[in-house]
Amino acid sequence: MSTKSPAGSRPLSPFMLGQYYRFQWTSLLSFAHRISGIGLSLGTFLLAGWLVALAGGPQWYAAYSAHLTAWYGQVLLFGWSWALMYHLCNGIRHLFWDIGRGFELKTAERTGYAAVVVSLALTAAAWAVACFA
Amino acid sequence: MSLRSPLSRARGLGSAKQGVHHFWVQRVSAVALIPLALWFAFSVAVLATGATDYFAVRHWVSAPSVAVVLVLFIGTALYHSMLGVQVVIEDYVGSEGKKLAALLLSKFAHAAVAAAGIFAVLKVALA
Numbered sequence: 283m284s285t286k287s288p289a290g291s292r293p294l295s296p297f298m299l300g301q302y303y304r305f306q307w308t309s310l311l312s313f314a315h316r317i318s319g320i321g322l323s324l325g326t327f328l329l330a331g332w333l334v335a336l337a338g339g340p341q342w343y344a345a346y347s348a349h350l351t352a353w354y355g356q357v358l359l360f361g362w363s364w365a366l367m368y369h370l371c372n373g374i375r376h377l378f379w380d381i382g383r384g385f386e387l388k389t390a391e392r393t394g395y396a397a398v399v400v401s402l403a404l405t406a407a408a409w410a411v412a413c414f415a
Numbered sequence: 416m417s418l419r420s421p422l423s424r425a426r427g428l429g430s431a432k433q434g435v436h437h438f439w440v441q442r443v444s445a446v447a448l449i450p451l452a453l454w455f456a457f458s459v460a461v462l463a464t465g466a467t468d469y470f471a472v473r474h475w476v477s478a479p480s481v482a483v484v485l486v487l488f489i490g491t492a493l494y495h496s497m498l499g500v501q502v503v504i505e506d507y508v509g510s511e512g513k514k515l516a517a518l519l520l521s522k523f524a525h526a527a528v529a530a531a532g533i534f535a536v537l538k539v540a541l542a
Contacts (some may be wrong), residue, residue: 320503323496327524330489330532336472337535343469363456370452373445380442408456412463 296407311394315372318365362407366399437498444495449490473539482540489532497525 303309326351335346349355375393384393417424453525462475475481500521 316503318498319496321461322492323500326489326492326496327528328533330493330528333485333489333532333535333539335540336469336476340469343472347467366452371451371486374449377442377445383443404448404456406462413460413461415462 287336308394310392311372311397315369318372321362321365322369325358327367328362337397337409360405360409364401367404367408368397370392371401371404372387427453430505437501441495441498444491444498445533446488448495451484451491454484455488460541473542476536477542479540482536486533489536490529493525493529493532501524 332346332350335342350359372394375384375390375397380405382392422480438480440490458481462472465471501518504517508517
């Protein structure tokens with residue numbers, strides 16, 4: 283590995299977007315996998331914070347819960363739940379690619395649609411249980 | 416005494432067989448997270464149907480089966496997250512100094528959050 287900085291002389295990863303790279307459904311899903319993964323990292327930190335607040339006592343828990351039940355907390359929770367379900371479903375696509383299956387363009391497009399639809403269904407199911415069960 | 420250079424000697428030993436370690440543990444943790452994440456999402460959804468005040472949630476966490484699976488979920492999720500964030504940093508941070516700093520910060524933060532989260536579950540469960 284080089285110890286010299288390549289920055290400035292070579293373009294970094296997303297440079298090709300827009301100018302050189304035609305929009306594709308499958309690449310959009312690939313970006314979404316990475317973006318949802320970063321979101322989930324932050325979400326997992328916040329989950330640990332929830333448990334720390336629980337261990338901290340009633341005042342800490344009440345203060346944390348107030349944020350979770352506020353409108354922005356609910357928006358974040360909804361976004362986090364969808365990111366979790368999407369990353370999970372699309373992650374299963376990745377696991378199939380890892381064993382060498384599902385690379386045909388038609389298959390990759392169809393499993394991509396399936397990942398989005400199933401992730402939305404799982405998210406709706408979880409929220410339906412939480413709100414109406 | 417050998418006249419071979421250290422580099423030549425290392426090359427002669429072949430690969431260290433560690434090249435796929437990151438790839439492999441990322442997949443192993445991914446497979447483990449399929450049931451763990453589904454369990455967590457739907458357990459919290461079910462929990463939300465009842466009272467979600469301090470005592471109700473403490474009662475939920477203190478059940479041994481819940482506490483054990485929560486610890487597994489937090490540990491595995493943060494390990495998988497650490498591996499993923501590492502790849503993102505390696506892909507997008509150009510300068511070696513900033514990259515090293517970001518990697519160290521990410522690894523330490525993940526370890527600290529995992530320790531705090533797991534300790535919190537144990538503190539509630541064993542209280």
